[in-house]
Amino acid sequence: MARVPRMRIDEVAQKILATGIRNRWYGVCPSDLVEEGPLALKRWGEDLVAWRDTAGNVHLQEDRCPHRAAPMSLARHDGDRLTCIYHGVEILGDGVVASVPGVPGSKLEGRCLVRTYPTKEFKGVIFAWYGDELHQDPAPFELPERLVSDEYEAILSYGEWRTPYRYMIDNNMDPMHGAYLHAVSHSMAKGAKEAEFEVIETNHGLRFQKKGQESINFDWSEWYDNGFQSVCLEIPYPSTGGPGGNFGIVFHITPIDDVTSACFFWRHRKVSGWVKDVWRFLYKNRLEERHWHVLEQDRLVAERMKPDADEHEHLYEHDLGLTQVRKLLAEEAETQVKALQEAGHLN
Ligand code: FES
Ligand SMILES: [Fe+2]
Known part of the structure; x- marks a missing residue:
């Protein structure tokens, strides 16, 4: 087999990273x-x-x-x-x-x-x-429990944003921005402005969480990759926010191209039976507008960042969660390229 130059391997790995890890299920768009x-x-x-x-x-x-x-x-x-x-x-x-x-x-x-x-x-x-050339047949379709279990009721918000998908994964793996960017929102005004974090390995990824503060603000996020990549997180709600305890988001993103993304936010509560209808009603009538307002704050920052912004960073401890996910993605891209190379699909 002809030897594929290292530069070519790096180039293909970069392309995979820019346009989406292969061999995964992705959201395409809302059905309607x-x-x-x-x-x-x-x-x-x-x-x-x-x-x-x-x-x-x-x-x-x-x-x-x-x-x-x-x-x-x-x-x-x-x-x-x-x-x-x-x-x-x-x-x-x-x-x-x-x-x-x-x-x-x-x-x-x-x-x-x-x-x-x-x-x-x-x-x-x-x-x-x-799927890539080696994985045309799909893996089992497994979404996070929060989207499939009867114990939760999830409502989708969908948007197409002019930002590379990786910046929005970074955003969701960065709980600390809740206490700053969203400090004046209805649900993220409380808690410390500084924090120490820890990383916990999970079955399908990792959880990045504040030490000593939970259910006060946006205090943790969890990276999930089991044939479908997402970030799960929770934000506490005041009692006026209706039933179901903490408000949760499952975030999923599909690159449209290297600078534009299809964003899926499933906002959910742990509710069952008729309470699901209460939550849906409350959400549609009172909360959805507020949530879009919060998301607009994220969108403004993400869309104003340059595509090469992550080449000029000075990271600190609060960025450990997102750097861990970046590392996992980079390793997976490299693994995929090497498998293609070995099977003779790279030239
Ligand atoms: S039938 Fe000729 S291009 Fe489609
Ligand atoms: Fe945010």
């Missing part, structure tokens, strides 16, 4: 953004098309006709297939060419020529498996 017709989307720096067949199944494919690369997001929706408007080639949901009407019996027919990403739809969100 994808109606029947083809929708052009970009995720992981790739041009994609999402559409829904007449049975309601969502398909996510590269936005490129296999004939001469016309965008399939311009295609006509024909029930179980998209028909390219340029010369009428028909593509099924699994990426197989169903028909080449200009040349009946063409050898292109029956061949899978369009990259298709396995998808799942769960609680109003479309997810897709982003």
